[in-house]
Amino acid sequence: xxxxxxxxxxxxxxxxxxxxxxxxxxxxxxxxxxxxxxxxxxxxxxxxxxxxxxxxxxxxxxxxxxxxxxxxxxxxxxxxxxxxxxxxxxxxxxxxxxxxxxxxxxxxxxxxxxxxxxxxxxxxxxxxxxxxxxxxxxxxxxxxxxxxxxxxxxxxxxxxxxxxxxxxxxxxxxxxxxxxxxxxxxxxxxxxxxxxxxxxxxxxxxxxxxxxxxxxxxxxxxxxxxxxxxxxxxxxxxxxxxxxxxxxxxxxxxxxxxxxxxxxxxxxxxxxxxxxxxxxxxxxxxxxxxxxxxxxxxxxxxxxxxxxxxxxxxxxxxxxxxxxxxxxxxxxxxxxxxxxxxxxxxxxxxxxxxxxxxxxxxxxxxxxxxxxxxxxxxxxxxxxxxxxxxxxxxxx
Ligand SMILES: *Cc1c(COP(=O)(O)O)cnc(C)c1O
Ligand code: SF4
Numbered sequence: 001x002x003x004x005x006x007x008x009x010x011x012x013x014x015x016x017x018x019x020x021x022x023x024x025x026x027x028x029x030x031x032x033x034x035x036x037x038x039x040x041x042x043x044x045x046x047x048x049x050x051x052x053x054x055x056x057x058x059x060x061x062x063x064x065x066x067x068x069x070x071x072x073x074x075x076x077x078x079x080x081x082x083x084x085x086x087x088x089x090x091x092x093x094x095x096x097x098x099x100x101x102x103x104x105x106x107x108x109x110x111x112x113x114x115x116x117x118x119x120x121x122x123x124x125x126x127x128x129x130x131x132x133x134x135x136x137x138x139x140x141x142x143x144x145x146x147x148x149x150x151x152x153x154x155x156x157x158x159x160x161x162x163x164x165x166x167x168x169x170x171x172x173x174x175x176x177x178x179x180x181x182x183x184x185x186x187x188x189x190x191x192x193x194x195x196x197x198x199x200x201x202x203x204x205x206x207x208x209x210x211x212x213x214x215x216x217x218x219x220x221x222x223x224x225x226x227x228x229x230x231x232x233x234x235x236x237x238x239x240x241x242x243x244x245x246x247x248x249x250x251x252x253x254x255x256x257x258x259x260x261x262x263x264x265x266x267x268x269x270x271x272x273x274x275x276x277x278x279x280x281x282x283x284x285x286x287x288x289x290x291x292x293x294x295x296x297x298x299x300x301x302x303x304x305x306x307x308x309x310x311x312x313x314x315x316x317x318x319x320x321x322x323x324x325x326x327x328x329x330x331x332x333x334x335x336x337x338x339x340x341x342x343x344x345x346x347x348x349x350x351x352x353x354x355x356x357x358x359x360x361x362x363x364x365x366x367x368x369x370x371x372x373x374x375x376x377x378x379x380x381x382x383x384x385x386x387x388x389x390x391x392x393x394x395x396x
Contacts, residue, residue: 332373
């Protein structure tokens with residue numbers, strides 16, 4: 001039986017130089033390696049797509065039907081990771097629309113996480129007591145077809161706006177319970193160093209803000225952005241963590257490794273966030289290759305997200321049992337650091353709910369029956385009788 005490199009989970013080595021010479025013959029390596037060139041030259045329409053990738057009829061129709069839905073857009077660098085002849089290519093599926101996007105399924109919503117009602121001022125989502133999500137822009141270097149925030153990203157309406165930012169900063173200053181600010185969007189690393197620093201500096205000087213995070217997909221889709229200049233600026237604002245959106249082992253290129261190394265060398269702890277996607281990374285061997293590959297780049301797998309029920313995403317969603325099987329295939333079989341927490345974002349603003357496979361089989365009096373990763377049963381004498389449960393307090 002032929003096992004393709006894709007499904008076996010082994011990263012495919014792409015010849016990005018050959019890709020550049022074929023599709024961008026007049027472009028120098030210097031231009032190609034300049035993130036602003038990558039951004040300016042994103043593939044954004046039917047002509048741009050068809051110049052590089054022979055589209056299927058389904059993809060072609062979907063691109064034409066799309067109208068005011070989530071735009072198509074990805075960098076030439078990311079395009080070079082796509083296999084041109086394979087409509088089932090995992091990265092291609094996440095970037096090029098198909099008509100299944102227009103199907104609405106039960107339970108799907110435009111704002112599945114109920115973020116809008118939790119937004120006290122534009123650009124901020126305050127769902128949890130001590131942390132806020134700060135949506136700094138609606139631009140991304142690439143638009144993922146399954147994006148939870150497809151209702152707002154890429155609309156070109158929410159430019160980085162000083163007024164919106166100033167109001168959001170005022171809110172954070174006035175809410176002393178907020179000790180953790182997560183910058184997301186859109187992608188914060190689309191901003192220039194100056195704008196990003198303006199924001200980071202103001203957040204950093206708020207005494208009760210003790211922890212800053214940047215949520216980004218840039219190291220996977222436009223690693224050229226992680227320049228020495230950017231990193232030099234970022235490291236002034238510690239403790240600063242990065243949550244990086246990764247999807248498939250094919251993203252773990254030399255360029256990506258260099259970007260992660262620069263960030264890690266600047267003392268920025270790196271975590272990954274991966275959305276579980278049918279036909280893209282829902283194979284245990286693909287997920288394992290991704291998680292282990294990330295560890296080699298000093299990225300700690302943080303969350304594996306159950307795909308949110310955003311309108312038109314049913315072709316991407318897997319049953320929860322698939323995610324649990326993937327976690328079971330990791331825990332006990334490889335480095336514990338490689339095992340992310342599997343998370344469901346409860347629809348309607350309920351927040352994140354961990355979906356841990358259950359290793360507890362039951363209880364007999366004081367004895368708990370557990371099953372290990374190999375399925376063997378063990379008994380553990382539990383001190384439940386003497387327990388004094390701490391009540392969960394939410395200090396204000
Ligand atoms: C996910 C999320 C956060 C961050 O949650 P962590 O579990 O701390 O990573 C914060 N605010 C909102 C609204 C979120 O959805
Ligand atoms: S990078 Fe994030 S915010 Fe942007 S389109 Fe993808 S999932 Fe959505």
